[in-house]
Amino acid sequence: xxxxxxxxxxxxxxxxxxxxxxxxxxxxxxxxxxxxxxxxxxxxxxxxxxxxxxxxxxxxxxxxxxxxxxxxxxxxxxxxxxxxxxxxxxxxxxxxxxxxxxxxxxxxxxxxxxxxxxxxxxxxxxxxxxxxxxxxxxxxxxxxxxxxxxxxxxxxxxxxxxxxxxxxxxxxxxxxxxxxxxxxxxxxxxxxxxxxxxxxxxxxxxxxxxxxxxxxxxxxxxxxxxxxxxxxxxxxxxxxxxxxxxxxxxxxxxxxxx
Ligand SMILES: Nc1ncnc2c1ncn2[C@@H]1O[C@H](COP(=O)(O)OP(=O)(O)O)[C@@H](O)[C@H]1O
Ligand SMILES: Nc1ccn([C@@H]2O[C@H](COP(=O)(O)O)[C@@H](O)[C@H]2O)c(=O)n1
Numbered sequence: 001x002x003x004x005x006x007x008x009x010x011x012x013x014x015x016x017x018x019x020x021x022x023x024x025x026x027x028x029x030x031x032x033x034x035x036x037x038x039x040x041x042x043x044x045x046x047x048x049x050x051x052x053x054x055x056x057x058x059x060x061x062x063x064x065x066x067x068x069x070x071x072x073x074x075x076x077x078x079x080x081x082x083x084x085x086x087x088x089x090x091x092x093x094x095x096x097x098x099x100x101x102x103x104x105x106x107x108x109x110x111x112x113x114x115x116x117x118x119x120x121x122x123x124x125x126x127x128x129x130x131x132x133x134x135x136x137x138x139x140x141x142x143x144x145x146x147x148x149x150x151x152x153x154x155x156x157x158x159x160x161x162x163x164x165x166x167x168x169x170x171x172x173x174x175x176x177x178x179x180x181x182x183x184x185x186x187x188x189x190x191x192x193x194x195x196x197x198x199x200x201x202x203x204x205x206x207x208x209x210x211x212x213x214x215x216x217x218x219x220x221x222x223x224x225x226x227x228x229x230x231x232x233x234x235x236x237x238x239x240x241x242x243x244x245x246x247x248x249x250x251x252x253x254x255x256x257x258x
Pocket of ligand 1 (some may be wrong): 033034036038039040042173176217219221
């Protein structure tokens with residue numbers, strides 16, 4: 001990740017140095033669930049229903065970040081293991097917790113951050129394809145272990161858990177990993193039985209209890225998604241803050257040199 005540059009933007013426009021400025025505190029939503037449960041698809045539906053699908057990237061009020069962008073760099077020995085499906089990407093130690101926490105804090109402070117995408121073929125962060133996160137109204141952070149780390153879990157204003165049965169998840173993961181992530185069948189199944197399934201049971205599934213809303217059947221559950229979108233819409237409405245929600249717009253005084 002590039003260091004946040006400290007610029008503050010208000011509604012996408014760099015502010016001009018007055019004493020009082022609006023700093024947006026995004027409404028941060030965590031979306032957890034097992035592999036291939038439909039986390040990304042649920043986030044996509046939420047973005048679509050909030051009218052963000054066709055919006056220019058720089059103008060978006062709702063953005064989605066994947067926890068996969070925060071996998072830690074592998075050593076050469078780990079890279080060799082990963083190539084054979086013998087590295088555990090489902091264990092909490094596979095992530096850079098501090099980077100994840102610091103990045104989310106920067107986002108909450110209204111700073112601009114750059115986040116690399118993740119390249120599953122090389123098992124590394126892809127700095128060529130970065131996502132720039134401007135202050136937004138809603139930030140979705142999705143991943144298998146977004147509720148695992150207590151300090152990160154505490155940052156969310158809303159926590160969703162996508163609950164799709166494991167047969168369905170495996171049936172979706174196999175073709176996805178072969179077609180989109182450059183894996184072969186043996187590797188996918190070995191990795192699944194050795195690491196993915198046991199780690200789901202040990203680290204991911206127990207975090208369901210932290211969720212505010214559990215979404216059975218993922219994106220097929222249009223009723224749940226409609227309810228969530230309606231709730232977010234209410235929170236985003238001017239004057240629509242609830243006691244539990246963070247204020248979307250904070251008026252903040254800052255001293256700036258210009
Ligand atoms: N409701 C659904 N019906 C059919 N296929 C789905 C559904 N939801 C997701 N998929 C497919 O399953 C795979 C995993 O979904 P994705 O949303 O990427 O899951 P996750 O982000 O939890 O890994 C993708 O290939 C996606 O297109
Ligand atoms: N280099 C990597 C990194 C991660 N994985 C697997 O991805 C899963 C998480 O992504 P989802 O979209 O499925 O939530 C996780 O289960 C890892 O096993 C990988 O295979 N290779």
